[in-house]
Amino acid sequence: MPAPNGRNLGTTRVYRLTITLERIRPAIWRRFEVPSTITLAKLHRVLQRVMGWRDTHLHHFFVDARGVGVRDPESGDEVEDEKKLTLAEVAPAVGTQLAYVYDFSDYWRHEVLVVAIDPPGETRSPICLAGERACPPEDCGGRRGYEAFLTAIQDPSHAEHEETLAWAGGRFDPEAFDVQAVNRSLKAMR
Numbered sequence: 001m002p003a004p005n006g007r008n009l010g011t012t013r014v015y016r017l018t019i020t021l022e023r024i025r026p027a028i029w030r031r032f033e034v035p036s037t038i039t040l041a042k043l044h045r046v047l048q049r050v051m052g053w054r055d056t057h058l059h060h061f062f063v064d065a066r067g068v069g070v071r072d073p074e075s076g077d078e079v080e081d082e083k084k085l086t087l088a089e090v091a092p093a094v095g096t097q098l099a100y101v102y103d104f105s106d107y108w109r110h111e112v113l114v115v116a117i118d119p120p121g122e123t124r125s126p127i128c129l130a131g132e133r134a135c136p137p138e139d140c141g142g143r144r145g146y147e148a149f150l151t152a153i154q155d156p157s158h159a160e161h162e163e164t165l166a167w168a169g170g171r172f173d174p175e176a177f178d179v180q181a182v183n184r185s186l187k188a189m190r
Contacts, residue, residue, distance in 0.1 A: 016116035030131035040082035049185045052135030057103035063090045106142035128182040
């Protein structure tokens with residue numbers, strides 16, 4: 001039976017993906033599943049929720065040399081429309097890697113890896129299976145800013161400890177990850 005967008009639900013496969021925030025150690029990662037027919041626009045919304053970002057900045061996907069996303073009128077960069085491409089179209093096989101960049105100032109670059117493609121069957125909604133560590137706070141200044149942030153909040157004698165903790169809302173646990181909370185957020189997305 002065709003879906004409202006014209007795609008055939010009978011051939012929808014389930015993609016198992018891993019997303020890892022690059023250049024952060026220890027790694028911040030998530031494993032999750034989405035239908036093969038998901039558009040990159042909706043995949044962006046899923047990535048925001050599984051990682052814990054707030055979707056307050058621009059983003060792009062990079063598929064080899066192709067930029068895909070929402071055109072930024074200030075940059076003039078040409079990108080393909082993420083609403084017109086599905087995951088299956090840009091990542092047809094296990095092992096395919098996409099880059100996902102969020103917040104062009106802080107430049108959070110993520111690797112998205114297709115780890116499995118299950119055969120057609122019942123189309124499942126996005127679901128997070130596992131993950132480790134909290135996403136950095138928005139606007140903390142990218143990788144180096146995040147490292148400075150962690151140093152400040154973890155050392156009560158640090159000159160900026162109190163101010164940094166207050167900026168973070170009073171607390172931040174870099175080891176925290178709650179898969180049930182992520183799945184509640186994904187469920188609310190529908």
